[in-house]
Amino acid sequence: MDPSVALFLNALVAGLLIGGFYAAVTVGISISFGILDIVNIAHPAFIILGSYIAYIVNQTFGLDPILTSIIVLPAFYLLGSVVYQIYYVSFEQHGQDALRGLAFFFGLLFVTEVILILVFGVDYRYVQASYIDATYRMGTFAIPMRMLVPCLLSLLMVALLQMFLTRTFLGRAIMAVSQDQLALRLMAVNPVRIKRIAFAISIATASVAGAFLIVIQPVEPSVGREYIGRVFAICVLGGLQSLPGTVIAAMIIGVVESMTSTYYGPSWAPAVSFGFLLITLAFRPAGLLGR
Amino acid sequence: MRTPFFFIIALVVGAAVFGVALWKGGDYTFYAGYVVLQFIVLATAWNILGGYCGYVNFGSAAFFAVGAYCSVALHKFDPTKPLELCLSVWIPFTEIGFRACSTLNVSFLSPIFPLPIPALIVFGGLISGIVGLGMGYLTLRLRGAFFAIATLALAVVLQTMVVNWDYVGGSRGAYIIRPSELTFAGIKLGYIQYLFLIMMLLSVIALTLARLIERSRLGYGFATIRDDELAAEACGVPTLRLKLIATTISGMLMGMAGAPFPYYIGYLEPGTAFGLSYGVNSIAMPMIGGTTSWVGPLVGALIVATLQQWVTVTISSEWGVLIVGLLLIFFVIIAPKGVVGLVQATRRRFKTGEH
Amino acid sequence: MAGQLLEIENVGKRFGGFAALDGINLTVAQGERVGLIGPNGSGKSTLVNCLCGTLTNETGTVQFDGYPMNGLAAHQRTHRGMARSFQLPRPFGSLTVAENLRIPLLYTVNARAHTGIKTHAHTHLNHAQLEARCAELLGLVGLANKANKLPRDLTQVEMRKIELARAMATDPKLLIADESMAGLSQSEVEDIVGLLIKLNERGITIILIEHIMRAVMSFSQRLVVLVSGKKIADGKPGDVVNNPQVIGAYLGE
16 A cells, blocks of 8 residues: 555544544533533543543552443542532522633632642553553554544443433433423423433543543543543534534544644644634534534 | 822832832742732733623633743844745645745844843733734634633644744743843842832733723723623623723733743743643632722732742642632632622621621 | 604514514604514514614615614614613623613713714713713613612612613614513503603604503504514504404414
């Protein structure tokens, strides 16, 4: 194969793989920000928290990081409930001052990050698992398993969430909660409870996404900040509340970033998603796939 | 109180603080004091957009860094060498591109270089004001969370550009060699004392400007934007134009606060200039102090920056950020009107108690 | 046409596939009191928003006081003499009642002096004149004693009055009152109707959008009916309410 074609195809595949992982990172934001209208900019910090939990358990017990993240899902769910309860009582209940809610999550982001720095320091941490160093080769293609496993599992997770949201009563109630609270009340469903469950689920996804992250790359506490812009870019690009839209947008961002770092150099890659976000917000706030 | 009168009083207070610092304090007082003053300017600047208009800017660090990097660029600029003006066009993902260069003799600028710090502040303020205006245009129709996220995005885009800009050192950073002292109006002054004095003057200007805006027609207009943009338009308030004015003034002041920074720190790299502490502090300080008047950011910056300096020296800088984060969360939940609001409420309680 | 203040021609607006307004034609003469009624979702609010520049109409033109309004922002229309009150009162929550009235004085009345809009023979108001005008407006709606209160301390009917006073502060030629009386008691409704008629007697043209038929009937000199984005009747109130099409539209709901 022509080397330039091989380079292009490898960049494309790498982009799609990382895009699959981005879907897992963003799906929590798509639920909290897209569906519930809660601007949880602290989400990436929870993801890093997930990474560190996977790291500790992996180091002490040698347990698989992704398996660990699934075991600690209930703990993250609980954490999400608590955060939502504080948010609800302090801000949402009075129906105003979204500005302060934003500052609240901003504070939460930095507090989480700094606590991680104080406990673990700023060194990069990584995990061990059988598939991390393995690579699947096919001609000139090299597909590292540490990318493929998170990508596939992430798509599985998004698919399961999508089924939950569209096929179950609770899921439909979550989708309706931002649009028609009155209808929910008439069906004797408490919107606050529904929102709490949905927000808790969004935080729970951070546990799994965090495990994926530390499988893909070594992690240090401030890595999360790189993801703030990326997840919101993907979420907005995907039309906010649509999970299939999120997956497509995640793939687009992944591919564009991969192409940029292959052809222009990795130092330009962070600007891509943010640039995309700025342009989308300026010219098409409803998102590429939005209404 | 009339504005010129307020300005003079603020100047006198500033001069008094400087005098006390000279008399009682050592160099450390000036190093720490400079940071506190810098945060007074940043917090006041943030509050003009965030507190008065209700638009949350997460990208304060970007404006600060624009000011700082303008100074670095001007510091590195050598007018005796011909200026190379280049235009290059590259088509993405292809090898096709073209580049045209011409040179310009700028040696006539030599007498005024290196520029003094006040000139750098003016220049940095100008450029970051333009960046603020640009941000305003890009985000003209965005509100609430979308605006906040867009400012965050802008910060990262600017940081990436600076990282890739070799002239100012790129990701490696740039060293700024500064004189250890200078003669100012016939008086010998240590450089840090000089920087402190300049930042003091800048704080006085920023506070006077914020207070002036607050009591003017513009301030009323900003308040209507914060409360209800639709109703504001119906009352004849040109909301989009006012928003542009706010982003420009706010960006300008932040850039001015950043302009002397390379001379303060001596070595500037993108990670420092775009550092997290600017973003957090410039939001946290007004929120902790109170966002509705010029007093809030001042009080917030004095409390938080002083505390942070103290914690950084006695424990570590991480604990400094942690405490600011916790204070921010505490205040937005418990005391949404900040310290100023708490004081007002207490005073009111005392008054009604007397009757 | 002489004497016509507002001329709406073929104004249309769609939301997605739904035609909220479908070719509306309407003229309002200087000094008229027009009532605009229609069932929920008939397009009344959309029409108001298109007139005031909050929404942009996709087809048609709006002429006001001889000027085409298309492409003008909401605040520019206010400067030209078009004022509105909102369906739900939207006071500026952080400003006192008097400051609420000060906003249109600063940004419309005084702005006219700068931007050179010749429709009003106004000069710049100085501080004392501003105070006097605020007091006068508060007196007009009977809230002189509430000047320093915050909006959250007001009752429903007082909010509505502030909403009207704030619209009046722009010194308008046309006042569009969007459901100024919903949720008020009988006597409060009469209070507001009386106020609107008093304003009209001062030469202000008024379009009243209202559900409460008693109020509309006692207020209007002319009645316009919108149903599903179309104008189906326009004439004397007595004739319009007996129009079989109008009765059908209301009863068939």
